[in-house]
Amino acid sequence: MTKSAVPSDTTALRDETMLRHVRQLGSARDGLSEWRLQRLTAIALIPLSLYFVASVLWLATSDRTTAAAWLSSPVTALLVMLFVLAGFAHALVGLRSVFLDYVHSRARLVAAGLLVRAAVVLLAGASLLAILKLFLGH
Amino acid sequence: MERPLSPFMFPVWYRFQITSALSILHRLTGIGLAVGSILLAWWLISVAAGGEWFEATHRFLASPIGIALLFFWSVAFFYHLCNGIRHLAWDAGYGFELGTAARSGYAVLTLTIVLTVLAWLYVFFA
Secondary structure, eight states: OOOOSSGGGGSTTSHHHHHHHHHTTOOOTTHHHHHHHHHHHHHHHHHHHHHHHHHHHHHTTSOHHHHHHHHHSHHHHHHHHHHHHHHHHHHHHHHHHHHHHHOOSHHHHHHHHHHHHHHHHHHHHHHHHHHHHHHHTO | OOOOOHHHHHHHHOOOOHHHHHHHHHHHHHHHHHHHHHHHHHHHHHHHHOHHHHHHHHHHHHSHHHHHHHHHHHHHHHHHHHHHHHHHHHHTTOOOSHHHHHHHHHHHHHHHHHHHHHHHHHHHHO
């Protein structure tokens, strides 16, 4: 690996610069935007997931009224909705990259991609609806 | 054209290294967390639905199977979180030296165990 004055020059974090180099070798299709989405959601998920897990630990020994009251506060509802959105987007990109490595036929790759997209949209939609119901119903 | 595909490489050409083992573990825990997100959605829906739904969900989560699932989910979560931060450091260009990469790997494993133990101590004793 070549040494560089700025460490991030060696990675695609500087994507505008890197894209110019990459273009010489041909298109990477949507690879770069998926790469960025995976990192952006990863960074967002550090505080969001820690907040969610800490809250669930606190709720672990409580009853439904406490959990419902927790989710009816606007700050909680917003943070948990963002956690759900970032989490499912991160999972979708991650699962797709696993499929790209291990599913070796185009038809199966498309089928697996559609299936996991459907599952993610369904689960994320249901989760958001549940949070909205608790938030608006209060 | 017959090109080598990734599962072909592992048992034949690679010997065990902490870095590659942790990389595989990162993917496995990622897949586990994605599957576990079904439980997350289910729990949120049960809180919103209330009544018998919530009671049944909490009975399940407090059962030995539920506790085991939550335990594996928590290990996967803390590992994926710590190792994810390690990956982000690499993405920014830091920690690529072989010695550093191995040491940060052991640090991730240690931190995973510590955080998991602390979380479960809190659940059972706080």
